[in-house]
Amino acid sequence: MTTLNSLETGQIAVIHSLTGDKRFISRATAMGFTPDTPVTMMQNAGGGPILVYLRDTQVAMARKEAAKVQVERSAK
Amino acid sequence: MTVQASSLTDQSGFTIALAGQPNTGKTTVFNQLTGARQHVGNWPGKTVEQKTGSFTHEGTTYRVVDLPGTYSLTANSLEEMISRDFIIDETPDVVVVLVDAAQLERTMYLLAEVLPLPSPVIVALNMMDIAEQEGRSINVATLQEKIGVPIVPMVAAYKEGITTLIETIQDCIKYKELDSSPILPLVGETERNLLAQIKDLIPADTTLSTDWVALKLLEGDSDVLQQIQASLPAERWRALEKILNQHEDGFLAVADARYNWIQQVTRGAVSKSAESAAEVRRGKFDRIATHPIWGIPLAILIMIAAFATAMIIVMPVFPLLSGGGLNVLINATRTALEGAPPWFVSMLADGLIPGVGMGAAFLLFLFAMFLVIGFVEDIGYLARAAFVGDRFMSRLGLHGKSFLPMLTSLGCNVAGVLGSRVVDTWQQRMMTMVMAPIVPCLAVWGVVGFFATIFFGTSAPLVTVALLITLSIWLMFTGLLFKRFIIKDEPVGLLMELPPYHKPNWKTIWRFTWGHTKAFIVRGMTLVAGASMVIWALSYLPHGDIETSILGTLGRFIEPVGAVIGLDWRLMVALLASMASKEASLATLGVLYGLSSGVGTNSLTGLIFGAEAIEHTVIATAIHTSVSPASALAFVFAAFFSVPCLGTIGAIYSESKSWKWTLGATTYYTFAALFAGFLAYQVGSLFL
């Protein structure tokens, strides 16, 4: 188990849970971040936000927020 | 629930609401339904744009209300509240929910939230072409059967499906039973029992379904919680609260249930090819556009290209409007009005015409800027710039989407303010709108650079550095002020969809461009004209020259205040002139120091807009001898932070449509200017 922001570019994982305040959880959920959803790390570089792909959508997420998403790395 | 639609449903006829997540094609569909019959205003009492329009089909007129594009209907943002309250309070005759066929699961989330609300729903399944290209096939009949409401497949960009949509709307209203069987998003067994318990405790409201209220309570929706608490006897509320507290994870359960429902209804109706669309969507250009290093110069290059394009469009016309052509018009006015009272002639020739003329010249430039911003937004690049700019913007408390407007502002504050339009939430938008003019535009650098060079010669770069440091502090301070007093919610980090690139839709771009230019003509120019007249009156009355005018008198009257800042009355008046336009402060100083009689011009507006040609070197030597270095520094700082120009104020009004914000921002800049002047003077007095 790890957090979304620690995935490397190209890695695939499955969302396990979301932590943080209700506002974040509700915003993230509406964007498709729910438990059991597969997510692909598209870009994790530099100090800026990360870029992931889930539910047919490219989503940018601030690094701080990505640390609130627990994921289970899946073997490629 | 508080938001009312401006008398929309009071009139007879039918009301259609358009809902949908961002980038699903809502604007495109709205434009195609309503054509030119659109009205843009604000939601009553809010600084959120409300677009309404209408169309007629077989003799019946339908009003269309474009709801703000949001990802969900929880009480997360003002936009979400507006959409939700509109559907609940105004119960539109039909709600059309747009869904993106290429991103079906996610975009259906909003549909899952709208379905339990009281209005009948039609699903517009848009972007069918992209779905097809990506090898997704959707069996519309199966999907329709499973969801239980009419579904219209569409390719809105090519007008496919619009007619069917209109017919479906008509049928839906005519034969009410058509839409009566939406299969509501299911919730698991445990939640169902829980919901039943909650339902027992809440009052049977007349308009809202208790199902929906119970769901929202379980979700922990603060708005619904408050209302229920207010309407329940204390004892019952405590019982309810107890249940809810035991199920704090209710939110995730409900969200999960919605996605489960989505999966259930799409299963068997949608088949996806095995190929991952992720890599297909992320092409070479996107890799550069989102690159942590290369993305920044690309964004800057695109903005420079935007300015260059705007200038190329404006260049041939500009000289006609400003300077030459305007002077011809002014002289013609003077000749034509020979014999009329001199104040009247001056009001037109020195006040109104130069003011409006300058604004008109501006308008073309803005038009071109809108064209570029509209283009960049339509093709989907904007989100990429936001992505790479977020690092810098978040330090100021701004959203990544503020990056392009703030960059634009470096060229021209008016364009920056108008560009804040692209920011999604009203809080961030207002913040961008207020902060964009603090960024110095090219004209500010021109004037400030000129003064700094006259007074400080080789030390001018030092002054520039001091200005830049003060600027960063001031921007951050403003960000903090917003956080403390205006933005009530916790700051949230970037969470943004990067939509797929689209071919430009020129109709949408044109509508964007023209709509905003028109808004600026109506609101912005009116303000510019009005303000020009006021400034003219202040600097002309009662005797027809600036020294003895109200303004001059006022300048001398507040000289004691000016003394603290180190500005004598002439510099104070020049500072005021710089608020109308930065270039004007030079001309004004020229007159006030007796260097130019202001040939044929004896009021401030004449100087501001009349493009008086005064030798800069003459001003330089004259001012140099009569102003102390500390005062000069104070003036440079004050001018740097003061209201950028009348056009900017007009732009703030045009975009916010709110006097409160316009006047508030103006006061804020003025205070900032005086304070910066004061600081500079005090520090300057110590060292210079």
Ligand SMILES: Nc1nc2c(ncn2[C@@H]2O[C@H](COP(=O)(O)OP(=O)(O)O)[C@@H](O)[C@H]2O)c(=O)[nH]1
């Ligand atoms: N390929 C394709 N593009 C579309 C379709 N509908 C809209 N677009 C484009 O998608 C982009 C977003 O559309 P817009 O109407 O601005 O979406 P909104 O954010 O929901 O208002 C624009 O570039 C449109 O031209 C469609 O059916 N097919």
Ligand SMILES: [Mg+2]
């Ligand atoms: Mg739109």
